[in-house]
Amino acid sequence: MRDLAPSASYDATRTRVAGYFDGSATRVWERLTSDAPVSRIRQTVRAGRDAMRAMMLAQLPGDLRGARVLDAGCGTGAASAELAARGADVTAIDISPRLVEIARARMPEGLAGRVDFRAGDMLAPELGRFEHVIAMDSLIYYTRPDLEVALDSLAARAGQVVFTVAPRTPLLMAMFNAGKIFPRADRSPVMIPQDWRRLDVAGLDRVGRISRGFYISECLRVAT
Numbered sequence: 001m002r003d004l005a006p007s008a009s010y011d012a013t014r015t016r017v018a019g020y021f022d023g024s025a026t027r028v029w030e031r032l033t034s035d036a037p038v039s040r041i042r043q044t045v046r047a048g049r050d051a052m053r054a055m056m057l058a059q060l061p062g063d064l065r066g067a068r069v070l071d072a073g074c075g076t077g078a079a080s081a082e083l084a085a086r087g088a089d090v091t092a093i094d095i096s097p098r099l100v101e102i103a104r105a106r107m108p109e110g111l112a113g114r115v116d117f118r119a120g121d122m123l124a125p126e127l128g129r130f131e132h133v134i135a136m137d138s139l140i141y142y143t144r145p146d147l148e149v150a151l152d153s154l155a156a157r158a159g160q161v162v163f164t165v166a167p168r169t170p171l172l173m174a175m176f177n178a179g180k181i182f183p184r185a186d187r188s189p190v191m192i193p194q195d196w197r198r199l200d201v202a203g204l205d206r207v208g209r210i211s212r213g214f215y216i217s218e219c220l221r222v223a224t
């Protein structure tokens with residue numbers, strides 16, 4: 001049995017991710033996740049992310065009345081809104097308080113009562129148990145050992161965990177390696193491409209990949 005205590009490197013990555021999304025990236029992220037015009041490259045990212053969210057949400061029942069669902073790293077809350085619309089009791093948590101505020105402001109009025117918004121760590125034990133956890137592109141910055149601990153920790157208190165990794169494609173590996181050679185001045189967190197077959201996590205299965213222009217992401221699922 002693995003030690004589920006988050007490591008110092010998990011904490012360091014989370015702090016870096018929080019600083020980025022709560023600082024220089026808040027406005028960019030707010031715009032990307034809205035209907036406002038964006039560059040052609042970002043249009044591909046937006047389309048890819050819409051397709052990935054649909055793929056992930058298709059892993060959950062259509063009727064979620066009575067189910068507790070954790071949107072782990074909820075960002076501006078698009079998945080939370082869809083989960084609430086299906087009747088789930090949603091906990092929407094993100095390490096960036098500014099993104100949580102945007103998610104709260106965007107939630108349609110009739111659904112707001114279904115969502116418990118929180119700023120904090122998705123692994124916080126006090127969040128309790130869930131039928132489903134969805135973590136879209138929120139675990140992509142963590143090293144393989146930290147990702148494995150996070151998945152075990154989430155799976156220990158959920159029926160299933162649906163999440164994404166950045167796959168080890170030539171494009172994503174080139175971006176990853178360039179980031180290592182030229183550390184970025186804005187301290188944006190570097191995503192770490194993973195070979196999902198090497199993940200040592202019980203109950204792991206591949207759902208599928210979305211590849212649209214600059215958005216490439218792999219959907220995986222841990223069933224408990």
Ligand SMILES: C[S@@+](CC[C@H](N)C(=O)[O-])C[C@H]1O[C@@H](n2cnc3c(N)ncnc32)[C@H](O)[C@@H]1O
Binds near residue numbers: 033074093
């Ligand atoms: C690429 S964004 C995706 C946001 C959202 N899931 C979506 O798809 O629109 C990644 C998010 O994960 C959040 N995040 C990363 N690590 C986290 C952690 N340990 N606990 C809570 N949120 C975290 C970041 O703050 C950021 O908002």
